[in-house]
Amino acid sequence: MKEINSMYPSDKKECYSLIHSQLKSILEDEPHVIPNLSNTSALLNEALTDINWVGFYLMHNNELLLGPFQGKIACVHIAIGKGVCGTAVLKDETQLVPDVHQFPGHIACDSASRSEIxxxxxxxxxIVGVLDIDSPVTERFDEEDKEGLEEVVRILETGCSWKGSIFFD
Known part of the structure; x- marks a missing residue:
């Protein structure tokens, strides 16, 4: 696990508030999806503690295709309805999984991962994609994380030009 960056507050509400402000600044005058998702994954990787993977899967040819991320090598293709990411697409709702080993059909790209959102x-x-974050800590993510990360996604939804993206099919 990475060390805590003192630039980010330990209080989750304060941390997400800072992340949201920084993300809005990053997206200002930059509509392109790939650089925005690349910088967002770097921002979240820097700001969040106890995570071992953060990134994006993007819809392409009716499946999820690996997009920009920070972390170890990842699965490249995920079918809709498979694993946590595919289930999030199928149900069109956030998946907050306290223990991935209890999630039916979990895809173990990294055996160190214990929880996921x-x-x-x-x-x-x-749906054009998903934000996926893994942690080596069971029950790492809670409702505060869910709310904070759903706001990250809302900022990306409005701050990126998805129609111009190669992934918008």
Missing amino acids: VIPIHSDGR
Whole structure:
């Protein structure tokens, strides 16, 4: 696990408030999806503690395809309905999983991961991808994380030009 960066507050509400402000600044005058998702994954990796993977899967040819991320090598293709990411797409809702080993059909890209949160990303009423974050700590994510990360996704939904993206099929 990485060390705590003292730039970010230990209080989750304060930390997410700072993340949201920084993300809005990063996206200002930059509509392109790939650089924005790359910088967002770097921002979250820097700001959040006790995580071992953070990144994006993007819809392409009716499946999730690996996008920008920070962490170890990851699964490249995920079918809709498979694993936590595919389930988030199928159900069109955030998946907050306290213990991935208790999640039916969990895809273990990294055996060190113990908990996970996945938030669907929308554009023009359809899912264009997901934000996926893994932790080596069981029960790492809670309702505060869910709210803070759902706001990250809302900022990305409005701050990126999804229609111009190669992943918008």
